[in-house]
Amino acid sequence: MIDRPQPYVGSARLPVPAGLGRGFVLASVFVCAACGLVYELELVAVASSLVGDSVTQASVVLSVMVFAMGVGSLLAKRLRCHAAAGFGYVEALLALVGGGSAMALYASFAWLGGARVVLVLTSFTIGALIGAEMPLLMTLIQRIRAQDPGGAVADLFAADYVGALVGGLTFPFLLLPLAGELTSGLLTGVVNALAGGLVVQWLFRHDLRGRARYRLLAANGCVLSLLLVGTAFVGPFEEAARRAVYGDxxxxxxxxxxxxxxxxxxxxxxxxxxxxxxxxxxxxxxALRGRQARAVHRGLVRPAMEGGPRDRVLIVGGGDGLAVREVLRFRGVREVTVVERDPGVVRLARRDPGLRALNRGALDDPRVGVVNADPFDWLRERVRSDAARFDVMISALPAPEGSAGPKLYSQEFYGLAARALADEGRLAVRAGAPGGRARDFWTVDATLRAAGLRPCPYGAGRRFLLARPAKPAPPTCLGERRTRVPPSTLMHPRYAE
Incomplete structure (x- = not known):
């Protein structure tokens, strides 16, 4: 591979002492690294909410970005002779693409019918621009004061990794709750453009001559204007995209x-x-459809409630109140505990007239207690504390395909459920449909058995599993063959929807 000649490395004319100049460069590395990780996490979050399957989306984004970073590092070799201008243009383009990436994904999903192609292209572009940063910054910091390359690389990577840590923590705990996905990306782009522009336009302004400086200044101004205007139109954009997806x-x-x-x-x-x-x-x-909602929840709840004692009932999920409504229809129910991770679902089910009409205000019944917590962690703490066991457990979670909480279909969770059930307790689980995604259904069935429960399929149209604590099987004679009962014979028409 033929490389271009090494750029001239001379002492840069700085408006501040060399030590302070190096500090400004390392600070810009810190800020740019934080912004880069925010872009990465934002792409994963938006793609997971639009397409689903967060593991696949995270794998695609990470693998494409890491590959593109290598490509960007190679391409940056051609910009080392003009490191200051090159770094300025790279940061301006990165701020524009990274800041608008979430809006691009939403627009593609709403109006083009899919977001996978845009996700890959955006991830590659952001990764290539992030990869181009380090060679250019290495050249700039050596121009301030030449030092051992190993020491310079150590300083740059230290600032880069610390910035990535700050960006990774800022996105989920600060930006996302306060500003949302779209506004967070746009504001991050503004910070990115300011950080890159400040280093080039102020610290290395003597490296930019004549029109080059004004062209770069105009590029930064256009990027900042587009990002700030975008923040003003986030609301109308979200509304238009939402109507394109869900209808008017x-x-x-x-x-x-x-x-x-x-x-x-x-x-x-x-x-x-x-x-x-x-x-x-x-x-x-x-998650819920008006005409089918009652029938689906009735089919899920009734077999478990009719199979034995039902004084104490636990509902995992079910923040919409429909499973609670079906449970309260049975006599003898003294206590119902609803564990819903998202308090927004419960709040909507209590206030919206449509959902409240469907659940008939069941969440406000004095026998019902709502706990806003992660069901897995809550159940584990309850088992550890040896609290009273439940007669019935209803898993009112979405079917396992595309589920946002795969650990709630794990052997560990069902093992906790088995320990929290009374001796005659029952667990009802929505497991999908054998005729649709048979693998998902029978995976849940096998997981329940591995956790020490005895599942039995039931329901028509949708398929559910009613599980009880397993009892020791009677010994079999030598040579006796066990035959598998076809699942269709276990589906009682009484529980058809």
Whole structure:
């Protein structure tokens, strides 16, 4: 591979002492690294909410960006002779692409029908620009004061890694809760453009001659203007994209700390013919449909409630109140505990007239207690404290395909559920449909068995599993063959939806 001649490394004319100049460069490395990681996490978060399967989206973003960083490092070799101008243009373009990446994904998903291609292209572009930063910064810091290359690299990477730590913690705990995904990206782009522009336009301004300085200044000004204007139009953009995805009957849209909740259609049955059937979407996934909601939850709850004692009932998920409504229809229920991770779902189910009409205000019943916590952690702490056991457990979670909480379908979770059940307790689980995604259904079945429970499939249309604590199997004679009972024979028509 033929490399270009080494750039001239001379002492740069700085407006401050050399030591302070190096400090400014390292500070810019810190800020740019923080912004780069925010872009990365933002891409993963937006892609997971739009497409689902967070593991796949994170793998795609990380692998493409790391590969692109290597490509960007090679391409940056051609810019070393003009390191200051090159770094300025790289940061301006990175701020524009990274800051607008979330809006680009939303626009592609809403109006083009998919976001995978845009996700890969955006990840590659951001990765290439991030990879181009380090060679240029290495050249700039050596121009301030020549030093051992190993020491210079150590300083740069130290600032880079610390900045990545700060960016990684700032995004989920500060930016996302306070500003949301789209505004967070745009504001991060503004910070990125200011950090890069300040280093070049002030610290290395003598390296820019004549028109080059004004062209770079104009580029930074255009980028900052576009990002700031974008923050002013985030609201109308989200509304237009939401209507393109869900239709014109969007009635409520709420961003919680965990997800986006969207209600479409009329609030009452009388409004459904004209305004559309009531539907609840959680991060773009249909979670509830008005005409089917009661039948689905009745099919899930009734077999477990009719199978024995039902004094104490635990509902995992179920913040919409529909499973609670079905549970309260049975006599003898003294206590119902609802463990819902997202308090926004419970708040919406209590206040929205459409959801409240479906659940009939079940969440306000004095026998019902709502706990806003992660169900896995809450159940583990309860088992450790040896608290009273439950007669019935209802897992009112979405079917395992595309589920946002895979650990709630794990052997560990079902093992905790088995320990929290009374001797005659029952656990009802929504497991999907054998005719649709058979692998998901039978994976849940096998996981329940591995956790010491005896599952039995039931339901028509949708498929559920009713599990009880396993009892020791009677000994079999030598040579006796065990035959597998076909699942269809276990589905009682009484529990058909």
């Amino acid at each position: 009957d969007v009635r409520v849209a709420v961003h919680t700390a965990q997800q986006e909740l969207v209600l479409t259609g009329g609030a009452t049955r009388a409004e459904w013919p004209a305004a559309g059937e009531l539907r609840l979407f959680q991060d773009g996934r249909l």
